[in-house]
Amino acid sequence: MDVYQEAVHYLESQHIPVVVETEPEVLEEDVFPEEVVTSFLSPLQAESIDFPDTPTLCSTEEMLERRLVVLKGILESEEVYLRELETLLMPMKALRASAGTSQPVLSSQQVQTVFYQVPELRDMHQSFYSGLKARLSVHSQTDPSPGENREMGDASFELTVGDLFLKMVNQIGLYGGFIENYKAAVQVVRKCTQSDPRFRTLAESMMSNNGADRARTKYTFEALLYKPLDRVTKTTLVLRDLLKTTPTEHRDYPVLQEALRLSRSFLSGVNESSQCKREVTLSHGMRRQLMRDGFVVDVSEGEGSLRHLFLYTDLLLCTRFKHATRGKQDQYRFCWYLPLAGLRLRWVAVEERSSDTHLRTLHSIRTKMYLLRQQLKQQAKGTRGTVLAARSRKKLEQMELMLFTHSPVYRLELHSPNGKSHSFLLSSLYELEEWREAIFKLTTESVETVPPDLLTLSSACVKLRMTQQPPLHSTNTVENEKSLCGTLSVAIHSAHGLQQPASVYVCVEVDGYEFYDKQAQTHSSVLSLSPHWDQELSFQVDGAQNMRLLCVSQSDGQDDTVLGKASLWLESKSLSKRWKRQTLHLGQVELTLSLKYSAHPPDPPSSTAQQQPVFCVPIETVAQQEGVLVPHVVRCCAEEVERRGMDEVGIYRxxxxxxxxxxxxxxxxxxxxxxxxxxxxxEVNAVSGVLKLYFRELPEPLIPPELFQSLARTLDIQDFNTRLVSMLSLLQSCPDANRHTFLYLMHHLQRVSEKQDTNKMSPLNLATVFGPSLLRPPKATLGQDGPAIDISQEVVVQVQVVFCYLQCNNLPEAQIALPHDTDAEDETTHM
Structure with missing residues (x-):
């Protein structure tokens, strides 16, 4: 029996009717089960929660008509809300007066706690309501009658309300104080309701008129206290409804954009800092709290599907969103849930993402998104491109949503003790780690598992979702001039602070439009307490503002473990074409990196980010491609040999x-x-074979051929120290990449020879193996003069030259990477 059938049987056992094969009726969230709580729904809210949120294509006249309907709906809902606030405030004076008597109903402190910020909220909304009502009244008087033939747009374009909304949103911080105090206020109300019959009578019978029909609605005190929380979550939705029906050329449009930005910013902070508004009271009487929610790609049923995931204190709920028809409330349909008790977690990289078909699909989507983005930029410059821009933005959001479901590369597997397992995918390792941390924290605590009322819980998600939308960059209506557009280069140097030796890699993620790959990783280091990479990662970005970094430990036969993570805000003014070194603290790990940024118009996305080959390519070219002086293939092979091949008999032979x-x-x-x-x-001998093959297949030997004769002549110098001085002097004339790679190899081979008693590889043996690959005479050309060297003499020179370098005790140290710290001082950023 699957999870859904179990849920249906559970609901039926609780005498909750379930309609199979048809859409279930929407159950309003039962915030306070003892009372009937009446809540409002703005006229267009049923259309405002959807993904992706796309504007409806219509003429300017139709948009203005809809805008007027939205404004009238907002005015009506404000009137209802003000009546509710007035009802809440009605007993305040009496309770305050009774606080000074010998038998107070509430103390002065309790009165202050219960009504904290409510009068200020009432005054703020009263001012907004009066202003909006006055302007709509003036507009109705100037609006042409049906018989008049008047150009559409005169009166509608003259109706401006953006300043009213902006003024109200600028005061929205009042809700912050109310939200922080809400839990304490509810506790006072509940405590006094239980202990004082006088207050219980008051708290359970608060009445409010319903406007012109004079009908009266009965509220509880607690239900009225919840109204401001319910109201503030809808502010952003109301602004989005209004902005969607406001033409871009209207004077209100930029003002409403700013109001929407401020509202989103406030609610984003509320989402992180406040938990009280996220609580749901179940029929069992326990308080279940929402800890995190977001969008993922669910692969539990085979094909990946976009789902909204909700993490509660005791369970993980997966839902799919169903957009309601006009006049009805949006719904969430239950997909599956898992109790957190005993839940086991495991994350892995999705291997099949690199298939050719998958890469072609991603490239096709990204190319279309790039072209649509360019069209939007052109349409934004014109004054008559409203309809075209709306169409382009709708297509862009659809493409980005499609990319969101096709691009995930990480899988989080969930295994329950009852044998149920589910998996979901994300494209961000940083976000996946946040999910894993949040779930793991709850599973390690003592979690009481209570079977949920699934229909009520799923319906409650409509309110709990608030302004959360799929993470689509194209839904940002305001372009940020500070965001990065061009090439961002990140050089990952080294890490310190590991508690035990580990093989570690660094994952870097950037945001912005998804035209290009937004994630890259370094190779894994050798087992070390202080891993180093000196590896450059390059990103093409458009609209990037944030960079995330993760330090991940990789163990043989075990799952990867995130050691630490950090987020870095990218500011174009603080970045330049010169490298800037920084040190970030990723938990206990201290990561050193450098950044540089080159601004330029975005390039079209490439089909694949193919790495350039390194074998059979001049070493200067490879070094330049990798931004190093010693190619990674040389360093990685040498490090691996030193890790587990130093005692191998005949290593390199x-x-x-x-x-x-x-x-x-x-x-x-x-x-x-x-x-x-x-x-x-x-196999370690295969590793050493790769290193030998790399030098053997270089188009030109590591030591330039033109130095062959000069080095051969130094062998005639009898004094060994004088000979070494001459040979080191000749080495200085080599190109930087050749010289430093040669020095790096010589130091490595010297360390190998130090174990010659075990591995039987003396300096002469090593010189015999590497000499013919590292040093060769110039190729003979037609008409070339000069003494010919036979093959036996050539080999002697090759071996003896390398042998002499290996015997040098003061061989200069190799510089592995190009300097990335051109700025005067390093920066240390604590994350």
Whole structure:
């Protein structure tokens, strides 16, 4: 029996009717089960919660007509809300007066707690209501009658209300104080309702007139206290409704945009800081609290589908959104739920994401999004592009939503003790880790599992969702001039602070439009307490404002573990074409990196971010591509040999399997991260074989051919120290990448030779292996003069030159990477 059937049987056992195969009736959230709580719904709210939120294409005249309907609906709902606030405030004076008597109903402090900020909220909304009513009244007097033939738009365009909304939103901070005090106010009301019959009579019979029909509605005190919470969550929705029906050329449009931005910003802070408004009272009497919600791609039923996930204190609820028809309330349909008690978590990277078909699909979507983005920029410059811009934005949101469901690369698996398992996907490792942390924290606590009233809980999600929308960048109506557009380069240097040696990689994510890959990872380091990479990651960005970094430990045979994470705000004014070094604290891990940024118009997205090959390519080219002085293939192979091959007899002399070497070579030519992952588990002789093959296949030897004769002559110098001075002087004339790579290799081979008693590889043996690959004479050309060197003499020179360098005790240290700290001082950023 699946989860849905179990849920149906449970609901039926609780005498809750369930209609199978048809849409269930919407159950209003039962915030206070003992009382009937009447709440309002703005006229267009049923159309305002949808994903993606797209404007309806219509003429300017139709938009203005709808705008007027929206404004009248807002006015009506404000009138209802003001009556509710007045009803709430009605007993305040009497309770305050009784506080000074010998038998007070509430103390002065309790009165202040219960009514905190309510009078101020009433005054704010009264001012807004009066202003809006006056302007609509003036508009109705100037509006042409049906018999008049008057150009549409004169009166409607003259009706401006944006300043009223902006003034109200600028005072919305009053709700912050109310929300912080709400829990304390409810506690006072509940306590006094139980202990004082006088207050109980008052709290359970508060009456309010319903306007012209003089009907009276009965409220509880607690239900009225909930009204401001219910109201503030709808502010953003109301503004979105109004903005969607306001033409872009209308004077109100930019003002309403700013009001919407401020409202969203306030509610975003409320979502994080306040939990009291997220509570749902179930029929069992327990208080269940929403801890986190967001959008994921659910793969529990095979094909990935966009779902809204809600994490409560005791369960994880997966729902799908159903947009209601006009006049009805939006709904959430139950998909599945898992109790948190005993829940096991595991996250993995999705391997099948790199298939050619998948990459072609992503490229097609991104190309269309890029073209639509360019169209929107052009249409924004014109004054008559309202309809075209709306159509382009709708298509862009549809494409981005499609990309959201196709691009996830991480899977979070959930396994319940009762045998039920579910999985969902995300494209951000940072977001996945936040989900994992939130779930893990709750599962480690003592969680009491109570079977949920699924219909009521799913219906409650409409309110709990508030302004949360799928994370679509194209829904941002305001362009931020401070956002990055161009090329952002991130050089990951090293990390410190690990508690134990680990093989670690760094994952970097950026935001903005999804035309390009928004995530990149370094290769994994060798087992170390202080891993280092000196690896450059490059991002094409459009609209980027935030960068996220994660430090991840990779263990053989075990799941990857996130050691720490941080988020960095990107400011174009603080970035430049020069590298800027920073140190970030990712939990206990201290990560050193450098950033540089080059602003330019966005380039069209490329089909795939193909890595340039490294084998059979000049070393200067590889070093330049990677932004280093010693290619990663050299460093990674040498580090791996030093990790587990130093005691291997005949290391570098005994060759690995040809097929293994070929596989590693192909991996280094296509994907550095994958190559290093394969390197960690490959036979160590195959690793040493890859390093030898790299130098052997260089188009030109590591030591330039023109130095061959000069180095050969130094071998005739009898004094060894004088010979070394001459050889080191000749080495200085090599190109930077050649010189530093050669020095890096020599130091590595010296460390190998230090274990010659075990591995049987003396400096002479190592020189014999590497000499012919590192040093070769110039190729003979037609008409070339000069003494010819036979093959036996050539080999002697190659071996002896390398042997001399290996015997040098004061060999200069190699510089592995280009300097990235061109600014005068480093910055340390604590995250």
């Amino acid at each position: 005994i060759s690995g399997t040809t097929s293994d070497i070929s596989t590693l070579k192909a991996a280094f030519n296509s994907n550095l991260r994958e190559a290093v992952t394969r390197l960690r588990c490959a």
